[in-house]
Amino acid sequence: MCHDTTGTYKKFPTSCGNPPYTEKKFGKKIFPPVNLKKVARNVGLSSRATCGACHFKGGGGDGVKHGDLDSSLVNPDRSLDVHMDAKGLNFTCTRCHTENGHQIEGRYYSTPATVTHSSAMPADSPSRIACESCHSGHPHKGKKNSTLLNNHIAKIACETCHVPLLARKKPTLVWWDWSTAGKFKEGHKYIVKKDALGKVSYHTKKGNLGWAKNIQPEYAWFNGVITHVLATDKIDDGKPVRLTILHGNKNDPQSKITPFKMMRGKQVYDPVNKTLVVPKLFGPKGSGAYWKDFDWQKSVAAGQQAVHRKFSGKVGFIKTEYLRPVAHMISPAKDAVSCESCHSRNGRLKKLTGFYMPGRDFSKRLDRIGWLSCLSLLVLVGLHGALRIISSKGRHKS
Ligand code: HEC
Numbered sequence: 001m002c003h004d005t006t007g008t009y010k011k012f013p014t015s016c017g018n019p020p021y022t023e024k025k026f027g028k029k030i031f032p033p034v035n036l037k038k039v040a041r042n043v044g045l046s047s048r049a050t051c052g053a054c055h056f057k058g059g060g061g062d063g064v065k066h067g068d069l070d071s072s073l074v075n076p077d078r079s080l081d082v083h084m085d086a087k088g089l090n091f092t093c094t095r096c097h098t099e100n101g102h103q104i105e106g107r108y109y110s111t112p113a114t115v116t117h118s119s120a121m122p123a124d125s126p127s128r129i130a131c132e133s134c135h136s137g138h139p140h141k142g143k144k145n146s147t148l149l150n151n152h153i154a155k156i157a158c159e160t161c162h163v164p165l166l167a168r169k170k171p172t173l174v175w176w177d178w179s180t181a182g183k184f185k186e187g188h189k190y191i192v193k194k195d196a197l198g199k200v201s202y203h204t205k206k207g208n209l210g211w212a213k214n215i216q217p218e219y220a221w222f223n224g225v226i227t228h229v230l231a232t233d234k235i236d237d238g239k240p241v242r243l244t245i246l247h248g249n250k251n252d253p254q255s256k257i258t259p260f261k262m263m264r265g266k267q268v269y270d271p272v273n274k275t276l277v278v279p280k281l282f283g284p285k286g287s288g289a290y291w292k293d294f295d296w297q298k299s300v301a302a303g304q305q306a307v308h309r310k311f312s313g314k315v316g317f318i319k320t321e322y323l324r325p326v327a328h329m330i331s332p333a334k335d336a337v338s339c340e341s342c343h344s345r346n347g348r349l350k351k352l353t354g355f356y357m358p359g360r361d362f363s364k365r366l367d368r369i370g371w372l373s374c375l376s377l378l379v380l381v382g383l384h385g386a387l388r389i390i391s392s393k394g395r396h397k398s
């Protein structure tokens with residue numbers, strides 16, 4: 001998958017990761033057998049297209065999972081991504097994502113990288129990368145705001161300012177309501193509806209889907225560690241369940257204000273045991289597979305049994321939220337988030353409270369100092385004017 005340069009090595013959807021070795025059909029689509037000799041003779045370096053074959057389509061389709069990784073990055077221009085710009089720096093994924101013994105190392109599943117990681121030079125054999133690896137911790141130089149911007153870095157992640165909007169070329173999925181799935185047209189035919197962006201907004205198998213373009217990220221204090229609500233954890237079903245638990249807070253020196261893509265949804269759960277559940281979606285008719293039988297009770301019973309977990313026999317639907325960190329679609333410096341976009345009352349960071357930001361928050365004492373200086377300025381201006389009138393009168397006379 002990573003090293004094929006012919007584009008013919010394709011996995012068959014239901015072959016556990018194997019490509020088709022004889023011609024096979026999936027729905028209406030025909031999968032020709034892969035010519036392994038040809039593929040083997042044409043192995044080469046990985047590319048944005050080979051890594052993207054999986055990562056652009058995470059979650060079941062182009063742009064579904066991430067707001068900053070979709071097929072528009074196969075051939076992006078500079079305004080979409082300064083690094084991967086096909087006519088410019090033309091970075092491949094592995095220019096940044098170094099590996100260790102063929103393991104591409106990320107950070108969210110293990111430990112934070114930013115603090116310990118210092119350089120991306122090959123000699124350092126680093127396992128993870130951060131913006132600072134190449135740009136240093138003082139990337140702004142020689143301009144009037146440079147020192148001020150560098151001072152922001154202690155508290156604000158680079159991506160917060162350098163990814164002004166997500167999904168700038170292709171829409172990303174932001175809402176998935178499974179509870180409305182299972183409606184049919186006459187003759188037991190699937191209902192498929194599309195929205196103004198041309199994306200599927202309702203499908204009998206999936207329920208309602210919401211897509212968006214050019215969305216502002218959500219912001220949170222984050223130290224690089226994410227843990228998840230597990231299928232065995234008890235959940236509080238009185239409110240939406242946040243599936244990703246972000247670690248860090250405003251008082252933690254390792255934490256920075258970081259951008260995220262918010263994914264919201266409504267999914268099936270067990271209201272008696274109060275756990276999330278594993279539904280069985282795919283399989284033959286009569287096996288409990290939702291996409292054939294369209295019965296959530298049977299689907300969850302089959303799924304929970306397959307993973308050896310309890311199921312009360314009752315299903316409900318619960319609202320869930322999932323936050324995905326953002327690190328791609330870095331805009332050119334001139335398109336960085338503007339000062340006012342944060343430093344204003346209704347700015348991007350309005351939900352993050354408990355710390356002082358000039359221009360956004362009021363402090364009684366600071367306000368008083370402000371008004372006092374305005375007053376004294378007025379007095380001074382008045383005095384000055386009066387003096388000038390007096391002195392000019394004097395001059396005219398002479
Ligand atoms: C300019 C450097 C750069 C390039 C180029 C780049 N990435 Fe990343 N990527 C990052 C950084 C920084 C992170 C944040 C994770 C970290 O700190 O380890 C990240 C995170 C990720 C993640 C984890 C995201 C998550 O939500 O868990 C994936 C997957 C990923 N990149 C895939 C790719 C793919 C695929 C490509 C090529 C199309 C690519 N990256 C190109 C810098 C880059």
Ligand code: HEC
Nearest residue numbers: 001002046050051054055093094097104105106107108109
């Ligand atoms: C066959 C599909 C596939 C291909 C091709 C693929 N990946 Fe992945 N990648 C995955 C999956 C699945 C995971 C999640 C693994 C896990 O659960 O830890 C992953 C994880 C990652 C992560 C770690 C995310 C994190 O935060 O820990 C990065 C970074 C990444 N891949 C980059 C790449 C790069 C760069 C390439 C191309 C050289 C690539 N991937 C090719 C499927 C793929």
Ligand code: HEC
Nearest residue numbers: 082095096120130131134158159162327330331332333334
């Ligand atoms: C592998 C090295 C590498 C990594 C990692 C990297 N960059 Fe870059 N970046 C470069 C190079 C090289 C340039 C082009 C030269 C320059 O402008 O400094 C560049 C250019 C830029 C620019 C464009 C400046 C302009 O003139 O418009 C921005 C903004 C930027 N990077 C931000 C980031 C951010 C944010 C990250 C982390 C997500 C990051 N970079 C990660 C190497 C890197």
Ligand code: HEC
Nearest residue numbers: 131132135139140141143149152153156157158161333336
């Ligand atoms: C508070 C917002 C903010 C943060 C945080 C921030 N930047 Fe910038 N950055 C800017 C702005 C605004 C510019 C454009 C400056 C100008 O042209 O006057 C810029 C310019 C740049 C440039 C172009 C070179 C230059 O001196 O203008 C690079 C490269 C860059 N940033 C990388 C980074 C990296 C890497 C980080 C994190 C270590 C980062 N930035 C954090 C706002 C920010």
Ligand code: HEC
Nearest residue numbers: 145148151155156160161337338339342343355356357358
């Ligand atoms: C992404 C949001 C964001 C952007 C963009 C941003 N700031 Fe800030 N700024 C902050 C936050 C948050 C703080 C408070 C940080 C802290 O508590 O240390 C801050 C602090 C400050 C401070 C007080 C601390 C200091 O360093 O003196 C000044 C002044 C300031 N910003 C000016 C600016 C200017 C000028 C720009 C544009 C060039 C800008 N900021 C862009 C979020 C932002």
